[in-house]
Every structure is written in structure tokens, then in C-alpha cells.
Amino acid sequence: MTNVQPGWYDDGSGTMRWWDGNAWTEQVQPAAAPAPAPGIGGVFDRIQAEANAGAQPRSAAAGMSYVVLQVVLKEKFFGTGSGNLTELERAINQQAALGYRLHTITTSSSGSTGFGGGDRIQATMVFEKLV
Structure with a gap:
């Protein structure tokens, strides 16, 4: 029996796998990225990694x-x-x-055009648990 809370954990193979509180699921994500490169390239790598992490599937916290x-x-x-x-x-x-x-999706513009001239848009999505 385990008391480990649901979340992303290394499954022992170097892969981050979702633990639902009882068993491993099929949901996986790459292991943590190595330290970002120094300079401006490292900043862009970190920003992209943070954006990707925000979109990872996950269950609601207990009671939510x-x-x-x-x-x-x-x-x-x-x-x-x-x-x-x-x-x-x-x-x-x-x-x-x-x-x-x-349940809901909203978008907002960053107001920044970046290198390619295209504006960055952030989509915020609210998901509701089906009962």
C-alpha cells in the first residue's frame, strides 16, 4: 500500500510518468531537461520549456x-x-x-512580436472533471 500523492514521477526508466495515486498510467513526458544553455539561446529554451510544461495533462488536486x-x-x-x-x-x-x-477557453495577446514578427498568444483552458 502506498500514500504517494498523484503526480509526475520518474518511473525508474528516466521517463516521467503520471502516478494516479494507485498505479502508473500510460501518460508520460520527457525527463527533466538538462540545464539551459547560457546567453539568449538559454532564455528562449527555458521559456519554451515552461510553456510546454504548462500544457501537460494532469488531474485536479484532491477534492477539486x-x-x-x-x-x-x-x-x-x-x-x-x-x-x-x-x-x-x-x-x-x-x-x-x-x-x-x-469548460472554458480564453486567449490573450502578449503584445510582443518576437523574432519572427508574429505575436505570441496564450490560451488558458479550464477543464471540468466528469463525474
Whole structure:
């Protein structure tokens, strides 16, 4: 018997796996990234890693019914199609697999154009646990 709370843990193989409080699930994410590179490149790597972590599927805290995820959407530097809809679909479907439905989604603009000239958009999604 275990008293380990649900959360992301190393499953012993170097992979972070979701522990639901009783057993390992099929939900995995890459192990923690190595220390970011110094300089401006390291800053961008850290920002992207933090944005990706905010979109990871997770269950609500004990006694809670809602989960909030944030996804940073961005313009593609070159070519067409940013993949933003695919990124939103991925986040929504991963939460649905955990038994949640999308309750609310809002977007906000950062007001910053970045290197590629495209504005950064943040999508905040509220998921409700299905009972």
C-alpha cells in the first residue's frame, strides 16, 4: 500500500510518468531537461520549456473538480501553418483521456512580436472533471 500523492514521477526508466495515486498510467513526458544553455539561446529554451510544461495533462488536486492549463501559441518563423490548432487539440484530448471536458477557453495577446514578427498568444483552458 502506498500514500504517494498523484503526480509526475520518474518511473525508474528516466521517463516521467503520471502516478494516479494507485498505479502508473500510460501518460508520460520527457525527463527533466538538462540545464539551459547560457546567453539568449538559454532564455528562449527555458521559456519554451515552461510553456510546454504548462500544457501537460494532469488531474485536479484532491477534492477539486477543475484543472487550468495554459498553452503558448506562436507564429511559425518560416513557411505556412503554425501548428497552433494541433497543439490545442493535443492538450484538449490529453485532458479528455484523464476524464475531463473543456469548460472554458480564453486567449490573450502578449503584445510582443518576437523574432519572427508574429505575436505570441496564450490560451488558458479550464477543464471540468466528469463525474
